[in-house]
Amino acid sequence: MKSILRKLAPAAVMLAMTSWGSAHAQAETLTAGVEAAFPPWAYVEDGKYKGIAIDAMRAIAKDQGLDVEFKDLPWPSLIPALVKGRIDMLVTGLNVTPERAKVLDFTIPWWENDDEILVPKDSDKNLITAMCCGATVGAQGGATQYKWLEDNLASNDKVDMTLRGYEDYVTAIADMLAGRLDAVVTSTDTAEDFIAKGRPIKIAGTIQQNQPQALAVEKGDPKKLLGKINAGIMNIYKSGEWAEIVHRYAPQSTIREIPTTMPAYVDTYQGDIPGYTK
Amino acid sequence: MIFETLISQMPYLAHGLAVAIGLLVCLLSLGLVLGLILATLEVYGHWSLRLACVAFERVFRGIPAIVLLLLFYYGVTDYIEMGSFTAAVLALGLRSAAYQSQIFRGAFLSVPKGQMMAARAMGMNKLLAIRDIVLPQALRMSIGPWTNEFSSELKATSLAYVIGVVELTRQAKYIISNTQGNILIVFGVVALMYFVVNRAGNWALYRLENRLALPGFEHRGDA
Numbered sequence: 001m002k003s004i005l006r007k008l009a010p011a012a013v014m015l016a017m018t019s020w021g022s023a024h025a026q027a028e029t030l031t032a033g034v035e036a037a038f039p040p041w042a043y044v045e046d047g048k049y050k051g052i053a054i055d056a057m058r059a060i061a062k063d064q065g066l067d068v069e070f071k072d073l074p075w076p077s078l079i080p081a082l083v084k085g086r087i088d089m090l091v092t093g094l095n096v097t098p099e100r101a102k103v104l105d106f107t108i109p110w111w112e113n114d115d116e117i118l119v120p121k122d123s124d125k126n127l128i129t130a131m132c133c134g135a136t137v138g139a140q141g142g143a144t145q146y147k148w149l150e151d152n153l154a155s156n157d158k159v160d161m162t163l164r165g166y167e168d169y170v171t172a173i174a175d176m177l178a179g180r181l182d183a184v185v186t187s188t189d190t191a192e193d194f195i196a197k198g199r200p201i202k203i204a205g206t207i208q209q210n211q212p213q214a215l216a217v218e219k220g221d222p223k224k225l226l227g228k229i230n231a232g233i234m235n236i237y238k239s240g241e242w243a244e245i246v247h248r249y250a251p252q253s254t255i256r257e258i259p260t261t262m263p264a265y266v267d268t269y270q271g272d273i274p275g276y277t278k
Numbered sequence: 279m280i281f282e283t284l285i286s287q288m289p290y291l292a293h294g295l296a297v298a299i300g301l302l303v304c305l306l307s308l309g310l311v312l313g314l315i316l317a318t319l320e321v322y323g324h325w326s327l328r329l330a331c332v333a334f335e336r337v338f339r340g341i342p343a344i345v346l347l348l349l350f351y352y353g354v355t356d357y358i359e360m361g362s363f364t365a366a367v368l369a370l371g372l373r374s375a376a377y378q379s380q381i382f383r384g385a386f387l388s389v390p391k392g393q394m395m396a397a398r399a400m401g402m403n404k405l406l407a408i409r410d411i412v413l414p415q416a417l418r419m420s421i422g423p424w425t426n427e428f429s430s431e432l433k434a435t436s437l438a439y440v441i442g443v444v445e446l447t448r449q450a451k452y453i454i455s456n457t458q459g460n461i462l463i464v465f466g467v468v469a470l471m472y473f474v475v476n477r478a479g480n481w482a483l484y485r486l487e488n489r490l491a492l493p494g495f496e497h498r499g500d501a
Contacts, residue, residue, distance in 0.1 A: 036452060036455075037451045037452060037454070037455035038455065039455055039456060039458070043452065043455055043456055044290075044449075044456075045452070045456050046286075046287075046290070047289070047290045047293070071362075071442055072442060072444055072448070073442045074439060074440055077440060077442070080352060081352075081442075084352055084356075086351070086352075086355070168451075168455070170454050170455055170458060170459060170461060171461065173458070173459070174459065174461050193458060194458045197457060197458040199458055199459055
């Protein structure tokens with residue numbers, strides 16, 4: 001037994017070295033995690049990835065000479081996958097929040113969103129009656145809208161609102177149209193997408209959030225991607241390609257100035273920002 | 279309009295189904311080989327081996343499939359590099375091995391003890407007697423319960439999307455999110471696709487069972 005092991009050992013070492021070598025060579029291809037059921041930011045049609053975030057990431061990769069492939073994971077899996085290093089970056093309509101800033105590094109924000117209160121088209125509820133006094137409201141679990149509703153309305157007994165979480169907004173809207181919810185709160189571009197695709201819903205009111213959105217990389221940026229992505233975002237913004245991409249998927253949207261507001265709680269927005277200020 | 283979308287997206291649903299069936303074949307094969315080994319050891323093995331097999335089987339039967347998937351994708355991949363598909367095959371395959379081991383254990387025990395004694399009396403050693411006498415009879419008898427395992431594992435593949443395997447359920451979600459609705463109709467079509475594969479597989483297994491049956495030897499009801 002021992003002699004067999006001794007004979008095999010050099011072979012095993014060589015095998016390990018070659019596999020390490022090839023793993024090293026493959027490190028050139030970066031994996032961008034997306035939730036591909038999230039139009040207009042990322043979705044799949046005819047077997048191809050499409051959406052604002054997808055096209056913009058492709059443009060940034062081309063601009064910076066990066067080789068990027070997309071990996072689709074459901075929304076609740078995306079941040080854990082980035083934290084664990086299963087993906088190299090997170091490319092989707094990702095809101096910048098203090099909790100997230102603790103576990104990942106944000107690029108400069110390229111978008112800003114408000115939240116919209118959606119009600120069925122034939123509903124007589126207004127923005128007050130849809131949100132209080134016995135109303136039941138739905139939002140995507142783990143989304144910033146859910147957290148905001150929970151912190152500001154559901155936890156306040158005087159408001160008397162019941163909050164329900166859903167895996168995604170499509171099911172929340174379906175539940176509302178089935179009569180089990182009074183309202184659903186989504187971000188502005190999701191709301192506009194629903195209306196553009198003919199769901200019988202309308203906007204009862206807007207919650208002004210000025211919520212910045214950005215891409216994200218692993219905390220501490222071990223692959224030194226922040227500088228490249230930030231520079232890429234600025235380049236496609238200045239060349240006008242960004243506006244073209246956004247209007248391809250959301251013709252009614254106003255282009256925000258990049259970077260949009262950069263909250264003080266994000267440490268990658270302090271001092272010199274790689275790819276932007278230096 | 280949704281029907282046009284469904285027809286135009288059918289190739290991608292079919293591709294999703296192919297991924298699901300691929301996953302099913304891999305995990306059932308892993309489960310079959312490992313399950314047979316586990317069952318043999320549980321029935322005929324030394325008590326220490328038996329204990330190890332029982333422990334494995336209890337653990338993998340006692341954890342929900344979705345939790346196993348997440349554990350393998352986020353935990354085991356820290357030590358061994360593997361993709362979503364491999365992680366799904368391992369998580370669901372090891373779980374299937376635990377279930378299949380119980381199917382085979384039952385089948386082994388249903389072979390009358392006299393068979394083993396007769397084989398040993400004719401001078402066969404234990405391994406040979408298991409391989410040539412007990413196993414062929416036991417395998418034949420496990421086909422019936424095994425159809426259950428086939429059905430439930432086919433349906434379990436629909437959970438693999440949580441770790442990024444783009445199978446039939448995920449493809450269906452793509453259509454739903456593209457059109458921002460039509461949940462009922464899309465999942466209705468997907469349900470039909472799963473059902474057809476399930477029926478086809480069970481039909482083939484029942485045919486195999488009938489074909490391998492020895493007339494007048496095994497009693498399988500009066501039908």
